[in-house]
Amino acid sequence: MKKIIIPILAILTLGACNQAPKGEVMARAVPERADDFVFENDLVAGRFYGKALEGNPTSPGIDIWVKLPGKLVADEWYKGAMEDPDFYHHDHGGKDCYKVAVSLGGGASAPLICDTLRYPATNYRSYEILEQGPGKVVFVLHYPEWEAVPGTTVALDKKVCVKPGTYFCDVEDTYTFSGAETLTIAAGINRHPAQETIENELCGTDRYAIWERASDQSIEPESGMLGVAVVMKGAHWAGASTDGVHGLCTKQIRSGETVRYSFGSCWSKGNIKSCEAWFETVKKQ
DSSP states (O other): OOOEEEEHHHHTTTGGGGOOOSSSOEEEEETTTTTEEEEEOSSOEEEEOOGGGTTSOOOOOBEEEEEOSSSOOHHHHHHHHTTOTTGGGSOSSEEOOOOOSSSOBEEEEEEEETTEEOOOSSSOOEEEEEEESSSOEEEEEEEEEEEEETTEEEEEEEEEEEOTTOSEEEEEEEEEEESOSEEEEEEEEEOOGGGOOEEEOTTSSSEEEEEEEOSOOSSSOOOOEEEEEEEOTTOSEEEEOTTSSEEEEEEEEETTOEEEEEEEEEETTTTOOSHHHHHHHHHHO
C-alpha cells in the first residue's frame, strides 16, 4: 500500500477529506483542534500533541481517553469541542481525565540519560498513514532532530498499530542519533501518587502497570479509576523512575535500532472494574 506522507503544515488544508473510514478502528490528524493526532478502537482512545500545542505543552506524552466499550467516539467529541472547548472533559460515555503535561503520558518513550528523560524539543511535525481499514490502522509520527544532551542529537520515528478488541496498541520507535554509541530508551507511563496509585511490576522486567483515580479533574469531578500500563518484551529493566513520576521499561540501543513495546489503558466504568482484573489483563499481554 502506498504511504501517505504529510507535513504538519499541509494538515491544515485537509479538512473533512481526512476523515477516517468507518469501522472498528480509526486514526487521523485533527487540524481543527490544535494539530492533534487521534487514534481509537472499540475499547480505547487517545491523542498525540501537534505543532499548534507546542508550549502548551511541548510533550511526547500520550493523552489517553477513557470510554465505554463499543462505538468510536473521537470524531463526535472533537465536533463537540468546536462549540465547547471542554466538551471531552465532561462525561459523554467517556472523557479526557488523565493528566499528561510534560511527561510520557500513557505510554510514550524518550532517551533516558543520567536518570533524566530527554524529551523531544517539538511535538510531532509530520505523519504517515501506512494502513487504514476497519481491522487495523498503522501510522507513523515524526519527531525532528533535537539535542538530547550537549553533543548528542536524536530523531524519532514512532510507528503505532491500532487493532480492535484489545486494550493495547503496539509501538515501534526508531531512534537515530549521533554523538553517542548507544542510548538507553525508556517507554513508560506517568504515575500520579496523589491519586492513590496502586502499582504492579508483575514480578518481571518487561512491564509496568498502575491503577489510580483520574488525575485530571479540573473541569469535572471523576469517581472512576484508570488502569495504565506499558509492556516491553526484552526490556533490560522495569521500575519506577528515580523521581517517582514514571513507571518505566528500558532498553539500550544503537542508532537506527527499533524499540518495540505496547501501551494500554482501561476505565473502571467499562469492562475492567478492579485493579486485580487490570493487572491480570496486563500479565496476559
